[in-house]
Amino acid sequence: MVHGRVSRLSVHDVRFPTSLGGHGSDAMHTDPDYSAAYVVLETDAEDGLKGYGITFTLGRGTEVVVCAVNALAPHVLNKDLGDIVGDFRGFYRQLTSDGQLRWIGPEKGVVHLATAAVLNAVWDLWAKQEGKPLWKLLVDMDPRTLVSCIDFRYITDVLTEEEACEILQQSQVGKKEREEQMLAHGYPAYTTSCAWLGYPDATLKQLCSEALKDGWTRFKVKVGADLQDDIRRCRLVRNMIGPEKTLMMDANQRWDVPEAVEWMTKLAEFKPLWIEEPTSPDDILGHAAISKALAPLGIGVATGEQCHNRVIFKQLLQAKALKFLQIDSCRLGSVNENLSVLLMAKKFEIPVCPHAGGVGLCELVQHLIIFDFISVSASLQDSPSN
Ligand SMILES: C[C@H](O)[C@@H](O)[C@@H](O)[C@H](O)C(=O)O
Numbered sequence: 001m002v003h004g005r006v007s008r009l010s011v012h013d014v015r016f017p018t019s020l021g022g023h024g025s026d027a028m029h030t031d032p033d034y035s036a037a038y039v040v041l042e043t044d045a046e047d048g049l050k051g052y053g054i055t056f057t058l059g060r061g062t063e064v065v066v067c068a069v070n071a072l073a074p075h076v077l078n079k080d081l082g083d084i085v086g087d088f089r090g091f092y093r094q095l096t097s098d099g100q101l102r103w104i105g106p107e108k109g110v111v112h113l114a115t116a117a118v119l120n121a122v123w124d125l126w127a128k129q130e131g132k133p134l135w136k137l138l139v140d141m142d143p144r145t146l147v148s149c150i151d152f153r154y155i156t157d158v159l160t161e162e163e164a165c166e167i168l169q170q171s172q173v174g175k176k177e178r179e180e181q182m183l184a185h186g187y188p189a190y191t192t193s194c195a196w197l198g199y200p201d202a203t204l205k206q207l208c209s210e211a212l213k214d215g216w217t218r219f220k221v222k223v224g225a226d227l228q229d230d231i232r233r234c235r236l237v238r239n240m241i242g243p244e245k246t247l248m249m250d251a252n253q254r255w256d257v258p259e260a261v262e263w264m265t266k267l268a269e270f271k272p273l274w275i276e277e278p279t280s281p282d283d284i285l286g287h288a289a290i291s292k293a294l295a296p297l298g299i300g301v302a303t304g305e306q307c308h309n310r311v312i313f314k315q316l317l318q319a320k321a322l323k324f325l326q327i328d329s330c331r332l333g334s335v336n337e338n339l340s341v342l343l344m345a346k347k348f349e350i351p352v353c354p355h356a357g358g359v360g361l362c363e364l365v366q367h368l369i370i371f372d373f374i375s376v377s378a379s380l381q382d383s384p385s386n
């Protein structure tokens, strides 16, 4: 039983100097300091449990998100946790509809990142009070309760509450076996850690050979800044991993649409499974054009880490603009909004491969993707997450 009144919300600006070693660097973020706006919720309950939630940020951006979290705090403080999760859709709607704060969103940008951090902390506290990891809390929840956490506003043309329930009902078959499979074998993953853009070739080689020794079979390489560099680096990695293992490429929004097609045509010889974020994350039709042009080369488009909200994901799916959908546990409005995107992806039969290249993201998103496999997609095909 969830209980307690929220008595304190604190938010910390946590930063790691990753830019010093070029860790996390890509064609657009050349000096990223992996950081987080880190929220802690306390209640007056005697169990002493706290809820921890983050949103991923980069360096100085963190101070802006911390401000936004503080601006949202009055919505949470002195609220009964039972009331919050008992009407989670209403609470999500309350946070995202704040009459003054929504002007600097709505449901996008800093204010949405802050919403994610706060709601991630609420979910964490709920799971802790139930004595379960988050994925298990979700897996054990009945479909009606699960969908009652989702705000369906703006997506009912594609997914209604009834349809969402049906999807969850249908996936009840084989759920127990899939849960056992996850507990025994875990979820397949890929690594990005070998090939950040700022790494010299020697580092790339060393990390790649270590990753191969550790048993990795899927590798993502950063591309997009300089074509000749990309050709050299992709050749190096492909030669090291051999023809059978999987290679993905990530351009972090560097290109215009025709440029993306041209550039990827030149990198096609390295047989990438996908090109991630080839262009602006807001350009739905641009992604669709790139998808269409690259399909004959066997290259899929992946995107989502900077996709603002469920509406953009809805349109990417409607426009057949992506072959791999990358949810982010901190960019969308926490579990609540991610649930709606997982269900839409299932409806369109698009595999979900979460984004996790940042501090804390792997830890968070594993809960969502394990839930997705057990309770929604029921498939591991084409779905490595990093
Ligand atoms: C700045 C970050 O490291 C990004 O480069 C990273 O999230 C990346 O896009 C990824 O897909 O992991």
Ligand SMILES: [Mg+2]
Pocket (backbone or CB within 6 Å): 250, 252, 276, 277, 305, 355, 357
């Ligand atoms: Mg990426």
